[in-house]
Amino acid sequence: MRITIIGLVLAATAVAVSGCAAPTSNNTPGPAVTASSATEIHDHDEDHGVPAVTWGPSTDAEVKALAADLMLKFARPDVTERAWFDTLQPHMSAEYQESAQYIDPGRIPVREIHSPPALVREQENPMSVMAEFPTNDGLWVMSLHRSGQDEPWLITNIAPKDS
Known part of the structure; x- marks a missing residue:
């Protein structure tokens, strides 16, 4: 401009x-x-010569499967803090890792995930998405972001929807 x-x-x-x-x-x-x-x-x-990032026909299914797997790894109150963090750490953004390293999985109130996630995203934004999960503790939201078409989706936040 x-x-x-x-x-x-x-x-x-x-x-x-x-x-x-x-x-x-x-x-x-x-x-x-x-x-x-x-x-x-x-x-x-x-x-700036950066290839366009798109949301393809298979992206919904891929993101839902990844988010469901990560939410199951998140809601494990019976593991140690270290084991919990080590499992999720490769799937977290650097910023989220900073705060997540202090999470005690025993204090996470989610014990049951009732159904696969519903994806919520801005139509024009193929790089960020929120996966909403109905749980025993109400709706929880996992925010995911990728920095490019072939880059991995990383967790940027997981929290109750109303927080």
Whole structure:
């Protein structure tokens, strides 16, 4: 957006300044600045060569299966804190690892997961999703995020829905 605005400001300034200058006999018109050329610059600036991330037809099933597996690993009050953390740690974002290392699995009130998760996501965002689980302790939500199309989904939070 900045390049588009700067380009338009420079084009407008050039037109204003050229109107004040004395005409010369060998003046040749330069390339015109159009909305499409500004858009092309803008589009190129936005993607930075990063491949597009999409939500494909099989993504729903993949994410539901992963989230269900991770929630079963989360709701295990009978394991030690170390075993609990070591099992989930490879599936956690770095930020969530910081807070999750202090979770005592014996204090997690979820004992039963009643059904597979319902996925909730923004239609335009294929990189983040929330998996809602009906449990014996009400609805719990697992937030997952991936940083690219082929990157793994990582847990960014697990909490009761109403918290």
